[in-house]
Ligand SMILES: Cc1cc2nc3c(=O)[nH]c(=O)nc-3n(C[C@H](O)[C@H](O)[C@H](O)COP(=O)(O)OP(=O)(O)OC[C@H]3O[C@@H](n4cnc5c(N)ncnc54)[C@H](O)[C@@H]3O)c2cc1C
């Protein structure tokens with residue numbers, strides 16, 4: 001790991017000030033992505049701004065059918081929250097399927113969403129549930145937030161403070177895991193709210209998480225597994241790598257979407 | 266150099282560290298607690314698992330400075346004098362190790378697992394919970410058996 005200056009601010013405002021002061025600095029949340037990257041010398045931040053003391057950024061609130069999870073809330077907390085399990089069971093299950101117990105004990109929702117790894121789980125939940133990402137500066141709709149591989153709408157020094165998820169009528173997430181890394185080879189999140197259905201796919205797209213609008217249209221007409229019969233995800237725009245080629249991923253998207261519809265609750 | 270203080274195995278400790286010092290380096294190199302191992306570079310193997318405020322954490326993926334004031338327990342902190350912790354004893358009884366490299370992490374993960382899921386653990390739960398701990402020797406079978414037995418023994422003691 002390269003050397004850096006370490007800061008541990010006590011308030012979000014101080015953290016934001018430090019982040020904008022140090023253009024080559026990095027915010028540190030659970031460190032489960034940033035620290036491995038730094039250990040491999042794939043990142044060389046001049047400054048580390050540790051958010052570990054920002055207790056304002058921890059916690060979960062459910063109000064008027066909206067689940068708001070603050071950015072520094074750990075995956076384990078979401079997975080085991082009775083409130084989340086009741087309002088959006090699919091979200092609690094998704095959190096409980098991230099990595100392994102030690103990763104879930106440190107990793108945070110804010111870090112996962114800010115990082116926008118193309119194989120990460122939370123971005124699919126954000127898109128399918130129509131979440132809003134709140135920062136120290138503004139509120140951003142999930143549809144406008146994920147802009148490409150590891151790219152988001154966040155500006156310099158902008159900090160995610162919370163993410164709010166409107167509770168759907170029914171939802172489910174199905175993940176086909178890479179057995180070694182535990183990340184998604186393909187993950188499909190399906191959510192139905194009133195007449196609207198949203199289907200988000202992670203792990204597969206060559207520019208990250210995306211909505212499968214063809215599947216959405218079919219499921220809006222008829223929210224049933226059979227509605228997806230004969231629907232195909234095109235291979236164009238999907239990743240091919242040593243784990244799975246585009247053809248295989250395209251097929252898996254159909255299979256995972258059907259499983260998610262069947263299991264939605 | 267910045268200074269860090271924490272409690273390790275019940276004792277207050279502190280040391281001057283470079284900002285990039287990982288918890289595992291602080292434990293092994295500064296405190297000479299070499300029971301916690303490093304088996305990978307990618308945060309995947311779990312040989313380095315210790316407890317931080319009761320949670321199983323990969324000590325290779327946390328900065329020592331982030332853990333200012335934390336309560337840390339390592340494999341050295343489990344036994345009671347010469348008497349092994351019931352989970353350690355269960356690994357011995359059930360041949361839950363061969364080379365032993367992964368064992369400290371396995372045991373720390375197992376002890377935390379019992380604190381969350383109780384004393385009666387089925388094979389499926391144990392295997393799922395061992396997702397983040399790799400063993401290159403045993404094929405896991407005896408580790409799973411050891412953890413089930415250790416969990417029961419921890420209950421009997423309590
Ligand atoms: C072995 C292993 C397995 C894993 N498996 C999975 C998996 O199956 N699925 C999955 O989705 N993920 C997986 N992960 C990643 C894990 O979920 C991480 O916790 C997550 O991606 C990053 O969260 P973090 O809190 O650790 O962030 P950090 O690593 O601390 O930060 C990540 C990035 O986000 C930025 N950041 C952090 N918080 C904020 C914020 N509030 N505002 C703005 N920017 C911020 C940081 O500056 C940094 O660039 C795995 C990780 C490991 C090590």
Ligand code: FES
Pocket residue numbers: 302303304305306307308309310311312313314323324325326
């Ligand atoms: S040394 Fe491999 S996970 Fe920590």
Ligand code: FES
Pocket residue numbers: 361362363364365366367368399400401402403
């Ligand atoms: S006993 Fe050798 S790695 Fe597990």
